[in-house]
Amino acid sequence: MKSYSLRFRKQIGEVFVIQPNDLGNSFLNFLFKKSTAYLKRFPFLYILPATVIIVFFIYLILGKGIVTITSLLQYGF
């Protein structure tokens, strides 16, 4: 029982290690909380589809230019 209490206190201490974000407006705070909640757990679930859409648009705009960018990046390491 004592160890559970200790773990609980440790967990609570960890959660409140920083103050909640304050954007100066309750609506903005609400929007920020809602949108960042998706990025707190396995963000790739949202990042990957978003990136695929972005790359699709980049391909539509640049066309073959995307191949040149890849070559440049591949030399970039």
Add this chain to the structure above:
Amino acid sequence: MVFDKKKLANITVSFIFVIRNFFFLIFFPYKGMRKISLEKDYWQIVFIFLLVFIYFKLAYFLRENVYPATFTFLIFLVNFFLMIGFFYILGKVFNRKIKKRVLFFTFSYSLLPTLIWFFTTLFFYFILPPPRTFSLAGKIFSIFFITFSLTVFFWKLILFYLAIRFSTGLSFFKIVYLIFLFFVWYTPYSVLLYYLKIFRVPFI
């Protein structure tokens, strides 16, 4: 001898913690970075920096870079401490309670996406050496590679933001402002490093 065994056990535990924290950063970045901000075990940093050094060594041997790996690693260390110093000094303006240790840990762990991108690019450089062609296969690989790079970049942005958030405790707008100020001097600095052929893509 007993001391050595204990030390070895501690180092092994540190290594396991590094792996655990890496998984946290992939699956639960917020919770992971929060845990990392409370870390005090410096062996974990040693392991991360060792990974960075291994990367520079591999890149030097496989690509025959102009500069030796030790030199590139030293430049990386200079960049890293300049970055931490910048956020420490400017963060102090807004919040006096900033700890150097937390900055050191969070920023070290935020190198994970960087390491993954550079190791993967190194791997692809040998599997499919550039330049890419305009063939269908070349286009498909390009789309795949850009998607991968952008995904890692967005993940890096999240970890970078969280590193500043947990080490300075500042709010969103102040962090965005600090990041903007950081890139004001870091962009020309990166260009300089590019022209000196030290880093083509900034290793941050």
